[in-house]
Amino acid sequence: MLMETSIEMEKAALILKLLGDQTRLTMMKILDQHVCCVCEFVEIFQMSQPAISQHLRKLKDIGLVREERKGQWIFYSVNKRNEDYPFLKQVLDQLPNQDFKIIKLEKNGTRISCC
Amino acid sequence: MLMETSIEMEKAALILKLLGDQTRLTMMKILDQHVCCVCEFVEIFQMSQPAISQHLRKLKDIGLVREERKGQWIFYSVNKRNEDYPFLKQVLDQLPNQDFKIIKLEKNGTRISCC
DNA sequence: TAATAATATAACAATTTACTTATATATCCA
DNA sequence: TGGATATATAAGTAAATTGTTATATTATTA
Numbered sequence: 001m002l003m004e005t006s007i008e009m010e011k012a013a014l015i016l017k018l019l020g021d022q023t024r025l026t027m028m029k030i031l032d033q034h035v036c037c038v039c040e041f042v043e044i045f046q047m048s049q050p051a052i053s054q055h056l057r058k059l060k061d062i063g064l065v066r067e068e069r070k071g072q073w074i075f076y077s078v079n080k081r082n083e084d085y086p087f088l089k090q091v092l093d094q095l096p097n098q099d100f101k102i103i104k105l106e107k108n109g110t111r112i113s114c115c
Numbered sequence: 116m117l118m119e120t121s122i123e124m125e126k127a128a129l130i131l132k133l134l135g136d137q138t139r140l141t142m143m144k145i146l147d148q149h150v151c152c153v154c155e156f157v158e159i160f161q162m163s164q165p166a167i168s169q170h171l172r173k174l175k176d177i178g179l180v181r182e183e184r185k186g187q188w189i190f191y192s193v194n195k196r197n198e199d200y201p202f203l204k205q206v207l208d209q210l211p212n213q214d215f216k217i218i219k220l221e222k223n224g225t226r227i228s229c230c
Numbered sequence: 231t232a233a234t235a236a237t238a239t240a241a242c243a244a245t246t247t248a249c250t251t252a253t254a255t256a257t258c259c260a
Numbered sequence: 261t262g263g264a265t266a267t268a269t270a271a272g273t274a275a276a277t278t279g280t281t282a283t284a285t286t287a288t289t290a
Contacts, residue, residue, distance in 0.1 A: 009144075012210055013137040020132025021278085026124055038237060051279060053238055072236045072287050087209050094202050095127055136248085153267060166249060168268055187257050187266045
C-alpha cells in the first residue's frame, strides 16, 4: 500500500535541504525518539551552544520541531502534528538508529545532569 | 513490513543535501520515470545549459544518475543499481508526479526534436 | 536582589553553492 | 574537412551557509 503524502516540490526541497546536514539530520533522528534540550546536543555534537541553537531554530522555523520551556531548560521534540511529518518520518525511518548517542550521555551522567 | 536500508548517516546527509534543491529534486523525480537529455532539462527549467550540466554532474558524482551517450546526445537516467537507490526511491515516491513537464515538452515538440 | 545557568541573538568570517559567460570537446553530416 | 549541434568544463561572482565569539535574555536560587 502506497502511503499518501501530498507534499509540494518546493516544500519537499526545503525540508530535504535542512536534512542535508549531518548535524541536523542526526538531531532529527534522535528527536523522533527522544525529547532533548540544547545542552545535550552541545555534548553530543561537540559543537558550540550557539551553533546548536541556530540549527534548532532552522528546524523550528519550518515547523519540524517544537520547543517547550520547563524552567531554565527548553526541551525540543519532533512536531508530529506538522502536515509534513509523514514525509519526514519516511526519511528518518530509513536511517540507522542513533540511540547509542543518548545512551552514551546517560553513562556520562551528562543526560541527567541538566534534563 | 519495514524496508531494510542500511545507509550511513554521512551518506544519507550527502544525498539529502543534493535533493534539497528544487531543480535537482525535480530532475530526480522525472529521471526515475523517464530517460532525458540535457537539452530537455534546459527547456523544462528555463535555465542555461551549463547550469543544467553542473546539476547533473553532481548527481552523477555520487552515483545517483548515470549517463549514456548516443551520438551527439547524452541520455541521463536514474542509476537503479546504486546501493542507495532504495533510500532515494522512498523519498521520490512521496513527491507529486512530474510527468506533466514531459508531456508539455511533447506537446511543444521540444521532446522529439532532440531525443 | 545578585550570581549562576540555559538558551537566544547579533555580528562576523570562511566556505560552499548556484548561477553566469566564455571556451573546449565530441559527434554528425554535407 | 568544415560547419553545426549537444554537452562539458573553466573561471568568475553574488548569495547562502555554517561555524565562531561576544552579548542579551530568561529563569533559578542563595
